[in-house]
Structures are given as C-alpha cells and as structure tokens.
Amino acid sequence: MKMTGAEILVESLRREGVDLLFGYPGGVLLGVYDTLFDSEIKHILPRHEQGGIHAADGYARATGKVGVCFGTSGPGATNLVTGICNAQMDSVPLVVLTGQVSSDLIGGDAFQEADIIGITRPVVKHSYLISSPEEITTVIKEAFHIASTGRPGPVVVDLPKDMMAQKAEFKWPTKIDLPGYNPTVKGHLGQIKKMLRLLEGAKKPVIYMGGGVILSGSNEEMTKLSEITGVPVISSFLGQGGIPGTHENYIGWLGMHGNYASNMAMAEPDFILAVGTRFSDRSTGRLDGFAPNATIAHIDVDPSSISKNVKIDVPIVGDCMAVLKQALAEVDKYNWDKNASARKDWMAKIKAWDKKQPFGYDREADIIKPQYVVESIYKVTKGEAIICTEVGQNQMWAGQFYKFKEPRQFISSGGLGTMGYGFPAALGAKLGCPEKEVFDIAGDGSFMMNLQEICTAMQYNVAVKVAILNNKYLGMIRQWQNMFFNNRYSECCLDCQPDFVKLAESFGAVGMRIEKKEDVEGAIRESLKIKDRPVIMDFCVDREENVFPMIPAGAAVNEMLLK
Amino acid sequence: MRHTISVLVENKFGVLSRISGLFSGRGYNIESLSVNNTMEPEFSIMTIVTTGDDAVIEQIIKQLRKLVNVLKVRDVSQMEHIEREMHLVKVKANQETRSEIFNIISTFRGKTIDITNNSLVVEITGVSDKVSAFLKVLEPYGIIEVVRTGSIAIARGSKSTTDFK
Ligand SMILES: Cc1ncc(C[n+]2csc(CCOP(=O)(O)OP(=O)(O)O)c2C)c(N)n1
Ligand SMILES: [Mg+2]
Numbered sequence: 167m168k169m170t171g172a173e174i175l176v177e178s179l180r181r182e183g184v185d186l187l188f189g190y191p192g193g194v195l196l197g198v199y200d201t202l203f204d205s206e207i208k209h210i211l212p213r214h215e216q217g218g219i220h221a222a223d224g225y226a227r228a229t230g231k232v233g234v235c236f237g238t239s240g241p242g243a244t245n246l247v248t249g250i251c252n253a254q255m256d257s258v259p260l261v262v263l264t265g266q267v268s269s270d271l272i273g274g275d276a277f278q279e280a281d282i283i284g285i286t287r288p289v290v291k292h293s294y295l296i297s298s299p300e301e302i303t304t305v306i307k308e309a310f311h312i313a314s315t316g317r318p319g320p321v322v323v324d325l326p327k328d329m330m331a332q333k334a335e336f337k338w339p340t341k342i343d344l345p346g347y348n349p350t351v352k353g354h355l356g357q358i359k360k361m362l363r364l365l366e367g368a369k370k371p372v373i374y375m376g377g378g379v380i381l382s383g384s385n386e387e388m389t390k391l392s393e394i395t396g397v398p399v400i401s402s403f404l405g406q407g408g409i410p411g412t413h414e415n416y417i418g419w420l421g422m423h424g425n426y427a428s429n430m431a432m433a434e435p436d437f438i439l440a441v442g443t444r445f446s447d448r449s450t451g452r453l454d455g456f457a458p459n460a461t462i463a464h465i466d467v468d469p470s471s472i473s474k475n476v477k478i479d480v481p482i483v484g485d486c487m488a489v490l491k492q493a494l495a496e497v498d499k500y501n502w503d504k505n506a507s508a509r510k511d512w513m514a515k516i517k518a519w520d521k522k523q524p525f526g527y528d529r530e531a532d533i534i535k536p537q538y539v540v541e542s543i544y545k546v547t548k549g550e551a552i553i554c555t556e557v558g559q560n561q562m563w564a565g566q567f568y569k570f571k572e573p574r575q576f577i578s579s580g581g582l583g584t585m586g587y588g589f590p591a592a593l594g595a596k597l598g599c600p601e602k603e604v605f606d607i608a609g610d611g612s613f614m615m616n617l618q619e620i621c622t623a624m625q626y627n628v629a630v631k632v633a634i635l636n637n638k639y640l641g642m643i644r645q646w647q648n649m650f651f652n653n654r655y656s657e658c659c660l661d662c663q664p665d666f667v668k669l670a671e672s673f674g675a676v677g678m679r680i681e682k683k684e685d686v687e688g689a690i691r692e693s694l695k696i697k698d699r700p701v702i703m704d705f706c707v708d709r710e711e712n713v714f715p716m717i718p719a720g721a722a723v724n725e726m727l728l729k
Numbered sequence: 730m731r732h733t734i735s736v737l738v739e740n741k742f743g744v745l746s747r748i749s750g751l752f753s754g755r756g757y758n759i760e761s762l763s764v765n766n767t768m769e770p771e772f773s774i775m776t777i778v779t780t781g782d783d784a785v786i787e788q789i790i791k792q793l794r795k796l797v798n799v800l801k802v803r804d805v806s807q808m809e810h811i812e813r814e815m816h817l818v819k820v821k822a823n824q825e826t827r828s829e830i831f832n833i834i835s836t837f838r839g840k841t842i843d844i845t846n847n848s849l850v851v852e853i854t855g856v857s858d859k860v861s862a863f864l865k866v867l868e869p870y871g872i873i874e875v876v877r878t879g880s881i882a883i884a885r886g887s888k889s890t891t892d893f894k
Pocket of ligand 2: 609
C-alpha cells in the first residue's frame, strides 16, 4: 500500500522507538502535522522552537535516548540553530526535522525558504535533504543510527513539502549501509596494556574523565577501575556523575571554576588516563601549565579528540564502556602496590589541598548566599534530583555545591554555554524521567531567555522547579568587570526585571519569592509537594557574590585566584 | 609543510561544501582542491593540497575521516606519488616572436592548442616547479591569462585510494 511521505516519516519515527517529540508547526509541515494528529507519538508544543530543541536535548541527556524535534521552514528552522550547535558541542543525540519549501521552489527565495542544511553544516554531525519519498525510511534509520552511535550528535533532516505529499511504498530497511561511517567500539588491546603498564608504574597518576563516561554509561566500570588501581579521579565539568560525587577517590572537577585540589593536582601528575574528554580550554587552562610532566593515555570514541589540543602519548580509540571493560579484564595482571608509598603520598597531598581549600562561602552571612540555595537543594533532594543549569555564576555554583551520584543527573550547556538552555532542558528531562525531581538552577538573566516555556510546562503538567539565583545582574559578566575591568559595570545590571512571582502566576504556575535565609529550605520542601505544574522560586541572593576559585583567562591550572 | 591529500567521497548532496566548510571553519588552509568522479559514478576523488605542521595535518585527516560521506583519506605526499597540474596559458605572439615561443613550448613539452594573429594558447602539464619556470620564461612576451587546475595526485604502486573496504 502506498503512503504519503508524511505517513512514511511518522511511521519511521515510530519504528525508531520515538514516543515523545517536540515541535512547532508551520505551512510546509501541515501535512506532517495532519499525520501526527492521528499518531500515538506524544507531541509537545513548546512556545518557541529554541525551547523545543533544548527540551529535546534535555530529554536526550536525561534518558540516553535520541531527542527528536520539528521546526518549520525558514524562521522555524533558523530558531533551531542554537540548539543544534549546543547539542553538537556537548555530543547530544538529536534528530532535528525541519520543514522545507517544495523541491521545485528551492533556490528561488521562496516564502520562508532558508538553506538550513547550509546554515547548520558546521554544527551538525550529519544532515540530509530528502529528495524522494522512497528514501525517507532509509534516511530516518540512518539519522537515528548516526545520532546515537560513536560520538553522539545532532542530525538534521530537511523535509521539502512536496516530499511529504508524494506517495511511495513503505519499505523499512533491514540493514544500514554507511560505508564511510564505522565508529570504533573496542579498543586496541596492545594499547590498553601499554596504558595499564604506565598506570602501574606511575607515582602520581590521575584519571581525568569527561562526558564520554556519562554518554557511554560506564560509571560502574570507571568506579571499579579507580578502586582497584587506587587512582584519584578528576572530572571535567560535564564528567560529573561519572563516579559518585561522594566517592573517596573523587577529587572534583577541574577548570576555570573547578576545585582547588583538582586544579593543583593537574599541574603535577606523572601519568594521566583521560577517558572520554576533549581537553577543552575551560578545563585545561593555559596549555603549558597543564600536566607538563605527564605521560598521557586517552580513551575516546572520536579519534579527532585525541591529540587535538594536548599531545597524547597512548591513544586508544574506542567506546569508553567497551575499553574500560577490556581494561578491567586485564587489570588483575598488574601490581597495583608497586608504588604504594609514593601513591599514598600523592593521594595525601591531594587530600591536603582539598582540606585546605574546599569549595566554600560565608556560611555565617545573614543574607542568602547563592551557594546556600544550591546546598539546600542538595540537602532537601538528598542528592537525587536531576539538576539542569542555566549559564553563568548559577551554573558554576550548581556544579560546585551539588554532588552527583550517577550519570545523567547533571545537565548543563558546557561547550556552547547557552543562556536559556536550562529551563527547557529541565522540561525535557522531567518529561523523560517523570519519577525524578528536576530542578533548573537558574540565573535571572538566563531564565528570561526562554521563560515562555512556563506555558508549555503548564499545558503538559510538567512539575519542574526553577530556582532563580536572582542577583539582578548578568552575574558572570559583572564578576569579570569587577575583577578585570575596574568595576565598570557595562550593561550587566538587570535592575529592571519582572515580578517573577506574578509572572509565574500569570501562567497559572506557582511562584515564590524567598528573601530570608531561614525560608530557603522550607520553600524548596514546599516546591516538592507540587506535582502538577512548574514552580518558580525567586531567591533574592547576595548580588555581588563572586565564583571562586577562578583560573583567569590565560593562566595555568595552578594559578587560581581564591578570592 | 605542503601535503597532498587524496579523499575518496560518496557523490552525495553537499559533500563538497562539507569538506570546504571543514577547512574554512577550522582555519585550515586549502592551496588547491580538485574533484571529479572515479570509474564508479557514485564516488569521487578529491585531491586537496594544504599546508600545516604535523599536528594540523593529523587533525585535518581525522576531521575528514569523521565526515559520514568520506570513505578514505590518504596523505599521498607521505608516499611515493605522482602529482600533476595543468595550465592553460594565453600569451602574446606575433609573427616575429611566434617561432621563439614555439621553441620554448616544445622544450617544456607544452602543447599549442590555439593560434590567432597576436596570441597563442598553450597547454602545459607538470608539477608546479616546472610550470612556474615555463611562465617565467614566457613572461617577457606578455602573458595575457593563466588558468590552472588544482593538483591531482596518485600514489605509485598497485594500491588504490578507491579500495576502501
Ligand atoms: C545566549 C548567551 N548570550 C550571552 C552569553 C554571555 N554570558 C555568559 S554568562 C552571562 C550572564 C548570565 O546572567 P544570569 O543568567 O543572571 O546568571 P548569573 O551569572 O547572574 O548567575 C552572559 C551574558 C551567553 N553565555 N549566552
Ligand atoms: Mg544573574
């Protein structure tokens, strides 16, 4: 039986296991939306395409499944671009379906025509323009395969209107034929043994794990390897949750606002086992100060991440999970007490750094310190919530004062640093994991960028909690102007802002303003009782609080400013 | 260092822009790029001449391999290989100078392919050094226009860039 392109598309999505997607209709997508009308796939209508794609991204990060979203041709598609780039930078599997004008109109500057394949080319893992209804099934199958395997990422599929209307037989491909795409899964055993031999012989080793451990779900393997070898683990910002945040071998996360011990330790190791990380500049600081004496082994599924920023001595291409399993199968053949006393001294040195300078703030202050809000959320949720963040100081404090037990608990725009990401991402995360508490730790500036999604949360009864650390500033901008621009607060002041309580209420959501420290915990507890709608908590925090430690731009990991 | 890289690609929508965009987006240099179908119409080979230190070239190759439509990447300049580019040169030539110019052309193994009263078009193929020398010698006569292909290259021996399986 022949089906329309739209029917083939929706059936293909169903076969790929899609039960929830985010999308916004438009002229060229009307055929698709007519088909979706009868589909069992749950469709969420955001109030802006950017909200839709970040929600798909949050859904993907929280569940590990592929996030799916639609936007119409022209402005709908261009509104998705930030979200695509965001997903690409943080390796999030998305299939992004964009409407396109009819094939015969392409190139003629038709109404709502945009060359979205061209516009997104540098920020996608791959993209497709559908050129016949027959190829829809194959393209969709490939798109999901590419998005979710190897190093995950966004795949754009552009859908000309006529392709959605024309008919073809539905033929579901039995296999995938992508001769140029074969991500390596297992690592080279010789290299793994070489890595283990170096790890065995090291006196000051560290494991440096990144988001790859989260994406591959290899937290148990990671923890086991650290326990057996006794090697301290330092994570990247997005690697948090790769081993439990409270584990005695976990030192913290490194980088611009990472903890003192992690950064100090990264200046001195003699061996680094890097796992699923891309040595981003925010993590490494100035490169000549980053582990100058270390031999480095690097496990990564993306060969181009290896030796991109930092020269690697032992490259191991493969999926983190697969390679860690291979390593664990070998690990008993080595003597992990070989340098026991040097290792003990090394661990003691790291612990001493941590004791000397843990993440901290003025706990005695009467005013609400933003860090206190995060700590209270940690306490009240017993460390079990999914925490999304916006961008800026709020994001750094969320990372500093919440300890994550497991992967997919911490959801933040690391690579692109997209303000306005956290709230829609929280919405997607909550839709994907309805049994979990989901918080967006927000800045007042960032929240303004996608707060229209309160409406979406209302419509679908999504009980996310937004904790605005309201400093009435673009706080991170103010911090830099305070520290490096002579207190010239150029365009960072947000004195003019809505009454967030009334704003929430105008959507039918719950709004709370918290002005006293003693009310912080109570408000958070109260918010957990609300199960059918979003809660917007406006925490009036110390306006001029800065984030520390800080590695200033161009400084090395061990050149942190502490106040 | 100058490198000549052979890239076997699927002839799919947008593949050229993915490759040229990769170079411009990541700040890599393209000295020349030439592309055409192979014996099998679904594949093309691109020859890209680029410059960079070892780390840059390593990244270029890895980034190219990451593209879904790229099947194989070889740095042919690291192997024994043959490289050619072709120039079409239009030079001023009248009755007095024509025979001198013919001599030069034959010394360089060029081919005259068009003659008018006051000009000639010459086809010359070779590595860039030879062609530069040729142009230098012709210069005094008055070069009107030069159009050149990019380099194409092939490795010596029996292996082929088109074997990708
Ligand atoms: C879309 C976007 N625009 C601009 C920036 C630059 N930026 C980084 S942090 C920041 C301030 C964020 O302010 P707010 O959300 O209030 O967070 P705070 O730092 O005060 O916690 C800005 C403007 C960005 N990261 N993203
Ligand atoms: Mg703020």
